Amino acid sequence: MPRQVPGGDAPLSGRPPTQPVWDLPVRLVHWLLAGLIGFSWWSIENHHTDWHMWSGFAILTLLVFRLLWGFVGSSTARFAGFVRGPRAVAGYLRGGWSGIGHNPLGALSVIALLAAVAVQVGLGLIAEDEDGLYTGPLYRLVSIDTSDQARDLHEAWFNVILALIALHVAAILFYRLRGKRLTKPMITGRALLDPEAEPMRPGKWWVALLSLAAALAFTRWLVAGAPPFGT
């Protein structure tokens, strides 16, 4: 029996060829965010307010990095590449979308989740606990009453985040039932893609490092009270 000569980048094992779709920064942000949101919830439920705050600062850093990477990252990371108007969403629902990465509907989910988490972080930055023993680094920008209200809102807003996460997981399951695997590509970064579609253009690693450095510097500045504003 003649040995089958593999084509493209297909491995000898005979598995169909996969293409890169999600770069490492996008995948790291995705899973770290999921883990940190879970840890943020667990830590405050168990009264580890200090851990909770550090978890929040880590989430802030990830959000800032993702925002930057959304402008300078790989083609599937860039917001310009997947954020579309309502007509594109309707077109996608009618089956008229071809591309790789986030489809127009998935894009709404990405924006909604990132925005909701950003709101949560923002509230935490100005909040204080019930006794005033723990304060967000920007608490002095607002009044005592506002900090207290921010805390109550921060607690209630988590339900919005939970609802969006549930929707997100439901959507992934829904796609899975229709034969589209989405979880594995978000781990490995590779998926079976339409060979006609334009391939992912990777980002530059030094741009990623610079973006991370900028995100860390920004968080550090906020944690210090955003001098001179918060001091």
Next chain:
Amino acid sequence: MRPVRTILILSLAALGVAGAAEAAKVNIRAVMHERHEGMESVGKAFKALRREFDSSSPNAATVRASANQIATLANRSSGWFPKGSGPEAGKTGAKPEIWRNWPDFVAKERAFQKSAQAFRSAAATGDMNAAKARFADLGGTCKACHDKYRAEMHH
């Protein structure tokens, strides 16, 4: 008629007992209300002090006034936890563990009062560094009691 007079006296006695019980219940509710308002005032003063100490130049007069307020309320707090003023009497952050561990609770209450008095003294000297240190100790006494004896209260 004799039986009527007996019935009358017994009814009045029953009403008297019921009235006393009702008055005691009202008293408990009044104490719980004063406790809640008092603790809120302590918290508000603490938060104001926190902001004052974190500013570039804390105002000594403001610090003194808030320290006095907290010390006064701390001294009053001894009367805020009569038996029967736990969750059985209504909505409260006071956990039943308070009366189950009364000696430990009282010890923490005394620590709070001592710390509040030390803070008031430090604030009176005008030395903001000393006051800041005593303020940190005071926060510790709040936390020590609350961690064990206060339940979440959603208004």
